[in-house]
Amino acid sequence: MSLLSIQDLQVEFSGFKALKGVNLGIGDRELVTIIGPNGAGKSTLLDAIVGKSPVSKGKITYQERDITNYKPHEIARMGIGRKFQNPNIYNDLTVFENLLLALKGSHGIFAAITSKLTRLKRHKITSVLEQIGLIEYAGTKAASLSHGQKQWVEIGMVLAQDPSVVLLDEPTAGMTPEETHATGEIIQAMSEFHSVVVIEHDMEFVKQIAQRIVVLHQGQNLAEGTVEQVQNHPKVMEVYLGRERIAA
Ligand code: ADP
Ligand code: MG
Secondary structure (H helix, E strand, O other): OOOEEEEEEEEEEEEEEEEEEEEEEEOOOOEEEEEOOOOOHHHHHHHHHHHOOOOEEEEEEEEEEEEOOOOHHHHHHHHHEOOOOOOOOOEEEEEEEHHHHHHHOOOOOHHHHHHOOHHHHHHHHHHHHHHOOOHHHOOEHHHHOOOHHHHHHHHHHHHHHOOEEEEEOOOOOOOHHHHHHHHHHHHHOOOOOEEEEEEEEOOOHHHHOHHHHHEOOEEEEEEEOHHHHOOOOHHEEEEEEEOOOOOO
Protein backbone atom coordinates (compact mmCIF):
# COMPACT_ATOMS: atom_id res chain seq x y z
CA MET A 1 0.00 0.00 0.00
CA SER A 2 1.40 3.35 -1.04
CA LEU A 3 1.66 6.22 1.41
CA LEU A 4 1.05 8.61 -1.48
CA SER A 5 -0.70 7.49 -4.61
CA ILE A 6 -1.33 9.36 -7.85
CA GLN A 7 -3.87 7.88 -10.21
CA ASP A 8 -4.50 8.94 -13.79
CA LEU A 9 -3.67 12.54 -12.89
CA GLN A 10 -4.50 15.27 -15.36
CA VAL A 11 -3.64 18.97 -15.13
CA GLU A 12 -4.73 21.53 -17.70
CA PHE A 13 -3.62 25.12 -18.24
CA SER A 14 -6.28 26.88 -20.34
CA GLY A 15 -6.85 23.84 -22.49
CA PHE A 16 -3.20 22.71 -22.62
CA LYS A 17 -2.78 19.33 -20.94
CA ALA A 18 0.47 19.49 -18.97
CA LEU A 19 -0.34 16.13 -17.34
CA LYS A 20 -2.30 13.61 -19.38
CA GLY A 21 -2.84 10.82 -16.88
CA VAL A 22 0.18 10.25 -14.65
CA ASN A 23 0.35 7.30 -12.25
CA LEU A 24 2.74 7.07 -9.34
CA GLY A 25 2.86 5.30 -6.01
CA ILE A 26 5.27 6.18 -3.21
CA GLY A 27 5.76 3.82 -0.30
CA ASP A 28 6.59 4.70 3.28
CA ARG A 29 10.24 5.81 3.43
CA GLU A 30 10.72 5.07 -0.24
CA LEU A 31 13.01 7.21 -2.41
CA VAL A 32 11.67 7.80 -5.92
CA THR A 33 13.56 9.78 -8.55
CA ILE A 34 11.67 11.40 -11.42
CA ILE A 35 13.46 12.25 -14.64
CA GLY A 36 12.27 13.42 -18.03
CA PRO A 37 13.02 16.05 -20.67
CA ASN A 38 12.18 19.73 -20.13
CA GLY A 39 8.46 20.33 -20.21
CA ALA A 40 7.63 16.70 -19.36
CA GLY A 41 5.42 17.86 -16.50
CA LYS A 42 7.70 17.01 -13.57
CA SER A 43 7.29 20.30 -11.68
CA THR A 44 3.59 20.37 -12.54
CA LEU A 45 3.21 16.95 -10.92
CA LEU A 46 4.74 18.24 -7.67
CA ASP A 47 2.60 21.39 -7.91
CA ALA A 48 -0.50 19.23 -8.26
CA ILE A 49 0.46 17.09 -5.25
CA VAL A 50 0.86 20.16 -3.02
CA GLY A 51 -2.34 21.79 -4.26
CA LYS A 52 -0.74 24.50 -6.41
CA SER A 53 -1.97 23.27 -9.78
CA PRO A 54 -5.64 22.43 -10.25
CA VAL A 55 -6.29 18.77 -10.99
CA SER A 56 -8.89 18.35 -13.75
CA LYS A 57 -9.10 14.58 -13.61
CA GLY A 58 -7.64 11.74 -11.57
CA LYS A 59 -6.93 11.35 -7.90
CA ILE A 60 -4.26 11.95 -5.26
CA THR A 61 -4.50 9.73 -2.20
CA TYR A 62 -2.41 10.26 0.92
CA GLN A 63 -2.64 7.96 3.94
CA GLU A 64 -5.71 6.46 2.28
CA ARG A 65 -7.41 9.84 2.13
CA ASP A 66 -8.42 11.58 -1.09
CA ILE A 67 -6.55 14.92 -1.00
CA THR A 68 -7.14 15.93 -4.62
CA ASN A 69 -7.45 19.73 -4.90
CA TYR A 70 -6.94 20.31 -1.19
CA LYS A 71 -5.46 23.72 -0.40
CA PRO A 72 -1.63 24.05 -0.17
CA HIS A 73 -1.65 24.84 3.57
CA GLU A 74 -3.88 21.84 4.29
CA ILE A 75 -1.56 19.53 2.38
CA ALA A 76 1.52 20.95 4.11
CA ARG A 77 -0.14 20.47 7.50
CA MET A 78 -0.95 16.86 6.64
CA GLY A 79 2.74 16.12 6.20
CA ILE A 80 3.70 16.70 2.57
CA GLY A 81 6.63 19.14 2.32
CA ARG A 82 7.93 20.67 -0.88
CA LYS A 83 11.18 22.41 -1.69
CA PHE A 84 10.98 24.74 -4.65
CA GLN A 85 13.65 25.34 -7.26
CA ASN A 86 14.67 28.83 -6.08
CA PRO A 87 16.10 29.58 -2.64
CA ASN A 88 13.61 31.28 -0.41
CA ILE A 89 15.48 31.95 2.79
CA TYR A 90 16.02 35.06 4.91
CA ASN A 91 19.55 36.28 4.16
CA ASP A 92 19.70 38.59 7.19
CA LEU A 93 18.88 35.81 9.63
CA THR A 94 21.23 33.08 10.81
CA VAL A 95 20.86 29.48 9.70
CA PHE A 96 19.47 28.64 13.15
CA GLU A 97 16.89 31.45 12.94
CA ASN A 98 15.80 30.40 9.47
CA LEU A 99 15.11 26.90 10.76
CA LEU A 100 13.38 28.28 13.84
CA LEU A 101 11.02 30.17 11.56
CA ALA A 102 10.23 27.02 9.64
CA LEU A 103 9.28 24.97 12.72
CA LYS A 104 5.73 23.78 12.88
CA GLY A 105 3.55 26.28 14.68
CA SER A 106 5.77 29.33 14.07
CA HIS A 107 3.78 32.50 13.49
CA GLY A 108 5.92 35.05 11.70
CA ILE A 109 9.48 36.24 12.15
CA PHE A 110 8.98 38.37 15.25
CA ALA A 111 7.11 35.74 17.24
CA ALA A 112 9.52 33.01 16.19
CA ILE A 113 12.65 34.93 17.15
CA THR A 114 11.40 36.53 20.35
CA SER A 115 9.36 33.72 21.82
CA LYS A 116 11.04 31.43 24.32
CA LEU A 117 13.24 28.84 22.73
CA THR A 118 12.13 25.60 24.32
CA ARG A 119 14.50 22.71 24.74
CA LEU A 120 12.31 20.75 22.34
CA LYS A 121 12.67 23.38 19.61
CA ARG A 122 16.43 23.64 20.13
CA HIS A 123 16.72 19.88 19.95
CA LYS A 124 14.66 19.71 16.77
CA ILE A 125 16.73 22.42 15.07
CA THR A 126 19.99 20.78 16.13
CA SER A 127 18.89 17.49 14.66
CA VAL A 128 17.90 19.18 11.37
CA LEU A 129 21.28 21.00 11.30
CA GLU A 130 22.98 17.63 11.66
CA GLN A 131 20.89 16.15 8.86
CA ILE A 132 21.80 18.94 6.45
CA GLY A 133 25.46 19.03 7.53
CA LEU A 134 25.38 22.64 8.74
CA ILE A 135 25.78 22.23 12.50
CA GLU A 136 28.89 24.43 12.43
CA TYR A 137 27.00 27.17 10.59
CA ALA A 138 24.12 27.55 13.08
CA GLY A 139 25.12 31.12 13.94
CA THR A 140 26.15 32.14 10.42
CA LYS A 141 24.05 34.66 8.51
CA ALA A 142 22.41 32.93 5.57
CA ALA A 143 23.75 35.67 3.27
CA SER A 144 27.30 34.42 3.65
CA LEU A 145 26.53 30.80 2.78
CA SER A 146 27.43 29.26 -0.57
CA HIS A 147 24.65 28.54 -3.07
CA GLY A 148 24.74 24.86 -2.13
CA GLN A 149 24.57 25.54 1.59
CA LYS A 150 21.55 27.79 1.03
CA GLN A 151 19.83 24.93 -0.76
CA TRP A 152 20.53 22.69 2.24
CA VAL A 153 18.99 25.27 4.57
CA GLU A 154 15.89 25.10 2.38
CA ILE A 155 15.82 21.34 2.67
CA GLY A 156 16.23 21.82 6.43
CA MET A 157 13.27 24.20 6.47
CA VAL A 158 11.13 21.47 4.93
CA LEU A 159 12.46 18.88 7.41
CA ALA A 160 11.75 21.22 10.34
CA GLN A 161 8.06 20.73 9.62
CA ASP A 162 8.27 16.99 10.26
CA PRO A 163 6.88 15.91 6.91
CA SER A 164 6.17 12.27 6.04
CA VAL A 165 6.74 13.00 2.37
CA VAL A 166 9.43 15.37 1.05
CA LEU A 167 9.25 16.58 -2.55
CA LEU A 168 12.44 18.08 -4.01
CA ASP A 169 12.48 19.82 -7.39
CA GLU A 170 15.99 19.81 -8.89
CA PRO A 171 17.74 20.13 -5.52
CA THR A 172 21.25 20.24 -7.05
CA ALA A 173 20.62 22.99 -9.61
CA GLY A 174 23.65 25.31 -9.75
CA MET A 175 25.70 23.26 -7.28
CA THR A 176 29.36 22.34 -7.58
CA PRO A 177 30.11 18.60 -8.05
CA GLU A 178 31.14 18.36 -4.38
CA GLU A 179 27.93 20.03 -3.20
CA THR A 180 25.91 17.78 -5.52
CA HIS A 181 27.50 14.68 -4.03
CA ALA A 182 26.93 15.92 -0.47
CA THR A 183 23.29 16.59 -1.39
CA GLY A 184 22.99 12.98 -2.51
CA GLU A 185 24.19 11.85 0.90
CA ILE A 186 21.75 14.16 2.66
CA ILE A 187 18.88 12.78 0.58
CA GLN A 188 19.84 9.17 1.14
CA ALA A 189 20.03 9.73 4.90
CA MET A 190 16.66 11.55 4.78
CA SER A 191 14.99 8.59 3.13
CA GLU A 192 15.52 6.52 6.28
CA PHE A 193 12.87 8.65 7.97
CA HIS A 194 10.82 10.17 5.15
CA SER A 195 9.35 9.21 1.81
CA VAL A 196 11.26 11.30 -0.73
CA VAL A 197 10.48 12.27 -4.32
CA VAL A 198 13.37 13.90 -6.17
CA ILE A 199 13.18 15.48 -9.61
CA GLU A 200 16.59 15.53 -11.20
CA HIS A 201 18.32 15.63 -14.55
CA ASP A 202 21.98 15.22 -13.52
CA MET A 203 22.46 11.52 -14.33
CA GLU A 204 25.58 11.19 -12.16
CA PHE A 205 23.50 12.34 -9.23
CA VAL A 206 20.59 10.09 -10.22
CA LYS A 207 22.97 7.12 -10.25
CA GLN A 208 24.23 8.07 -6.79
CA ILE A 209 20.81 8.20 -5.14
CA ALA A 210 18.38 6.34 -7.31
CA GLN A 211 16.55 3.22 -6.32
CA ARG A 212 13.38 3.46 -8.39
CA ILE A 213 13.32 5.87 -11.30
CA VAL A 214 10.16 7.08 -13.00
CA VAL A 215 10.48 8.69 -16.43
CA LEU A 216 7.90 11.24 -17.53
CA HIS A 217 7.49 12.52 -21.06
CA GLN A 218 4.88 14.89 -22.45
CA GLY A 219 2.70 14.63 -19.39
CA GLN A 220 2.71 10.84 -19.21
CA ASN A 221 4.64 7.95 -17.69
CA LEU A 222 7.19 6.70 -20.19
CA ALA A 223 9.17 4.11 -18.24
CA GLU A 224 10.09 2.96 -14.78
CA GLY A 225 12.84 0.89 -13.18
CA THR A 226 16.42 0.91 -11.96
CA VAL A 227 19.08 3.21 -13.47
CA GLU A 228 20.20 0.36 -15.71
CA GLN A 229 16.68 -0.57 -16.84
CA VAL A 230 15.75 3.01 -17.59
CA GLN A 231 18.99 3.80 -19.45
CA ASN A 232 18.49 0.80 -21.71
CA HIS A 233 14.78 1.30 -22.23
CA PRO A 234 14.08 1.78 -25.97
CA LYS A 235 11.45 4.48 -25.42
CA VAL A 236 13.72 6.41 -23.08
CA MET A 237 16.59 6.20 -25.57
CA GLU A 238 14.27 7.47 -28.29
CA VAL A 239 13.15 10.46 -26.22
CA TYR A 240 16.70 11.41 -25.34
CA LEU A 241 17.55 11.08 -29.05
CA GLY A 242 20.97 12.22 -30.10
CA ARG A 243 22.65 10.59 -27.17
CA GLU A 244 23.58 6.93 -27.10
CA ARG A 245 21.98 6.63 -23.70
CA ILE A 246 21.04 9.22 -21.12
CA ALA A 247 24.39 10.66 -20.09
CA ALA A 248 25.97 7.24 -20.43
P1 ADP B 1 9.21 20.12 -16.30
O1 ADP B 1 9.27 20.48 -14.85
O2 ADP B 1 9.15 18.65 -16.55
O3 ADP B 1 10.30 20.75 -17.11
P2 ADP B 1 6.74 21.62 -16.22
O4 ADP B 1 5.91 20.80 -15.30
O5 ADP B 1 7.34 22.84 -15.67
O6 ADP B 1 7.85 20.69 -16.89
O7 ADP B 1 5.86 22.04 -17.48
C1 ADP B 1 5.11 21.11 -18.23
C2 ADP B 1 4.38 21.86 -19.31
O8 ADP B 1 3.33 22.64 -18.75
C3 ADP B 1 5.26 22.80 -20.11
O9 ADP B 1 4.84 22.78 -21.44
C4 ADP B 1 4.98 24.14 -19.46
O10 ADP B 1 5.16 25.19 -20.39
C5 ADP B 1 3.51 24.00 -19.07
N1 ADP B 1 3.17 24.80 -17.88
C6 ADP B 1 3.69 24.63 -16.64
N2 ADP B 1 3.14 25.51 -15.77
C7 ADP B 1 2.26 26.25 -16.48
C8 ADP B 1 1.36 27.33 -16.16
N3 ADP B 1 1.27 27.81 -14.91
N4 ADP B 1 0.61 27.83 -17.16
C9 ADP B 1 0.68 27.34 -18.41
N5 ADP B 1 1.48 26.34 -18.79
C10 ADP B 1 2.28 25.78 -17.85
MG1 MG C 1 10.63 21.66 -13.71
